[in-house]
Amino acid sequence: MNTASFGRKLTGLLAAALLTAGLSTQALAQKSIKIGNVEPLSGPSASVGVQGKQAREMAIEEINAAGGIKSLGGAKLELVYADSKSDPTVGVSETERLINTEKVNIMTGCWNSAVTYPATQTAERYGIPFVVPVAVRDTITERGFKYVFRIAAKDSWWVRDQFRFLKDIQEETGQKMKTIAFVFENGDWGTGFAEKWRDLAKKEGYQIVLDEPYPSTATDLTPVVTKLKSANPDVVMLVSNASDAILLTNTMAEMKVKPKAIIASGGGHADPKFLENVAKNGLYLFDEVEWNTDVNKPGAKATNEKFKKKYGYDLTGESVDAYAAMYVIADALERAASTDPKKVRDALAATKLTTGPAMIVSYDGVEFDENGQNKNAGIVIVQVAEVDGKLDRVTVWPKAARRAGYTPVFPANK
Amino acid sequence: MTAVIQAVLNGAMMGAMYGLTALGLTLIFGVMKVVNFAHGSLLMVGMFSAYWLIKLTGMHPYLALLVVPPLLYFFGYFMQDLLIKPVFRAERQVREPLTVIIVTTGVWYVLDNLALMLFGAEYRTVRTAITGTSFTLGDIIVSIPKFSGFVISILTAVGLALFMKKTRTGKALQATSLDREAANLMGIDQYRIYNHAFGIGTAIAGIAGCVIIPFYYVYPSVGVVFDIRAFIIVVLGGLGSIQGAMIGGVIVGLIESVFSQFMPSTWTEAIIYAIFLVILFVKPSGLFGHKQDW
Numbered sequence: 001m002n003t004a005s006f007g008r009k010l011t012g013l014l015a016a017a018l019l020t021a022g023l024s025t026q027a028l029a030q031k032s033i034k035i036g037n038v039e040p041l042s043g044p045s046a047s048v049g050v051q052g053k054q055a056r057e058m059a060i061e062e063i064n065a066a067g068g069i070k071s072l073g074g075a076k077l078e079l080v081y082a083d084s085k086s087d088p089t090v091g092v093s094e095t096e097r098l099i100n101t102e103k104v105n106i107m108t109g110c111w112n113s114a115v116t117y118p119a120t121q122t123a124e125r126y127g128i129p130f131v132v133p134v135a136v137r138d139t140i141t142e143r144g145f146k147y148v149f150r151i152a153a154k155d156s157w158w159v160r161d162q163f164r165f166l167k168d169i170q171e172e173t174g175q176k177m178k179t180i181a182f183v184f185e186n187g188d189w190g191t192g193f194a195e196k197w198r199d200l201a202k203k204e205g206y207q208i209v210l211d212e213p214y215p216s217t218a219t220d221l222t223p224v225v226t227k228l229k230s231a232n233p234d235v236v237m238l239v240s241n242a243s244d245a246i247l248l249t250n251t252m253a254e255m256k257v258k259p260k261a262i263i264a265s266g267g268g269h270a271d272p273k274f275l276e277n278v279a280k281n282g283l284y285l286f287d288e289v290e291w292n293t294d295v296n297k298p299g300a301k302a303t304n305e306k307f308k309k310k311y312g313y314d315l316t317g318e319s320v321d322a323y324a325a326m327y328v329i330a331d332a333l334e335r336a337a338s339t340d341p342k343k344v345r346d347a348l349a350a351t352k353l354t355t356g357p358a359m360i361v362s363y364d365g366v367e368f369d370e371n372g373q374n375k376n377a378g379i380v381i382v383q384v385a386e387v388d389g390k391l392d393r394v395t396v397w398p399k400a401a402r403r404a405g406y407t408p409v410f411p412a413n414k
Numbered sequence: 415m416t417a418v419i420q421a422v423l424n425g426a427m428m429g430a431m432y433g434l435t436a437l438g439l440t441l442i443f444g445v446m447k448v449v450n451f452a453h454g455s456l457l458m459v460g461m462f463s464a465y466w467l468i469k470l471t472g473m474h475p476y477l478a479l480l481v482v483p484p485l486l487y488f489f490g491y492f493m494q495d496l497l498i499k500p501v502f503r504a505e506r507q508v509r510e511p512l513t514v515i516i517v518t519t520g521v522w523y524v525l526d527n528l529a530l531m532l533f534g535a536e537y538r539t540v541r542t543a544i545t546g547t548s549f550t551l552g553d554i555i556v557s558i559p560k561f562s563g564f565v566i567s568i569l570t571a572v573g574l575a576l577f578m579k580k581t582r583t584g585k586a587l588q589a590t591s592l593d594r595e596a597a598n599l600m601g602i603d604q605y606r607i608y609n610h611a612f613g614i615g616t617a618i619a620g621i622a623g624c625v626i627i628p629f630y631y632v633y634p635s636v637g638v639v640f641d642i643r644a645f646i647i648v649v650l651g652g653l654g655s656i657q658g659a660m661i662g663g664v665i666v667g668l669i670e671s672v673f674s675q676f677m678p679s680t681w682t683e684a685i686i687y688a689i690f691l692v693i694l695f696v697k698p699s700g701l702f703g704h705k706q707d708w
Contacts, residue, residue, distance in 0.1 A: 219428070220670065222428065223682075
């Protein structure tokens, strides 16, 4: 640590000491900047939690190897983990522990919307900046909080982007879609999507010919598919879990239901089991994801390869946002030149990140609106296609991220 | 109109398979007066057996019918012999053996959790030669796996009815079902007959497993989904009645398929229960049930 930085810290310490004695002793003792992480590391969402943890660790290693936070004398970043077990109560108490006992400077996490929602509220109360990579519930950044920033797209944007894509692809191919059908699982997720679909479909002038919820545990989806067949829509939009996505796709093939486009919403359709079990029945289906391994962005391929070599599997949408979040934090600390939560918060609010390793994300950059939501966050649409005799998920939208040399098949089933 | 005919056809096909899942339950109840709560789990065992057999050997799904049901017959046979019989013996004086219900519930939990330990909670489907295939009759599309399932279900029910009428064991099963003490006095070994009843009931769950696996998925608690339907069907059709189970199954299948053409499919569940309650009110013994004298 050089003397200039030490001096700056000492000044900071003295200033802070006048206000709060508690916070200041920690500032002096600090050699690394602690980032608190609340993640589901055990329990039902553990696999996603671990993916996010590993992506963060890779980013931190890179940042530290590149010299840490230079404006703070090359201070290193350090991750402190807490397991939320996907439980909101645990998430809140762990957030409090990280802030009060571990004295973290910044918080991040928590993947589950249900955990993130109260955890961010806790951090807001303590005035600790909270960078949320993924957790989609809209309201997380709609409470007028000052210390909460979200990298990923929110729930309603998933639906927005499905319709944006639909509009763009029609313009690109000169095809006009008129009728639309909604088929969705009748849980929180499906009904939430459907509500927003209806609004947007009406606004865009589509005719809704079917609006059909189904129970996820249905033994037979033929009744739903029969209805779909008589409705004969141009476009079918789906929200399904893994098992019913498979059931639905195979039943549609059986019943020869061939709409011009099928647009799924991730979830079950993005499950690795899906393609394995539907094979060619899933051909030309569009699906929506946060990120895909083939996105045409500089460095995406190399980063994915590095990650795969290290941990043995591909990056996912969740892990890419977690990876980017670490660079967003580093960038803010660099500009803040301080670990004072208020200053870090202001630096985060002024973020305008469009270059660097974080930009493997599918969208153009990170810039927060007044609520702390990344204005640029978006989603990619992939199409299931046969490439070199193998079924693959090919990025088709946004056009800037489309896999080089691929032309989307639209409409399918001509 | 086409849609309605299509729905009727699908409902009948699916319904016959629901009937098949209920058949073993109704047989065991008819003979032993035991509500086999493990029935869904036995179906799950049948589905997993079929799944692994098809997945590992790549055999045609219906060839598995030669392996899985016999396997499950012995599974059921010994389950009754080793677990249920001792309880029956201990409660010889009891007309309605309640403890046995707890035994079958225990088997349900053990089997489901064992499957969870061995195979994990994920959904598994196996892509067979006939998955997603169909043929057409004019405008009507008939799914091959479901049509085959329908035919096999009907054959199984007819086969079971013939077995009950024509064979010695079948007659012994019927006799025990009518009056276990009298049957005992006529020289029928009650517990051996129970072994057969449980074995056959379990074997039928095995047939159902083979028929369902080409188009559905399997996971450790899949039994619950079919179990609830099977219970409704058995009570609807009349406890212990083979034709009652099949017709009850088709009724449920038809409601599910036809009604959902006119309303959101999430409602049909409620309608099935409503009709079930009405029938219980009008004819408590079920459509084809005898008035129970025990």
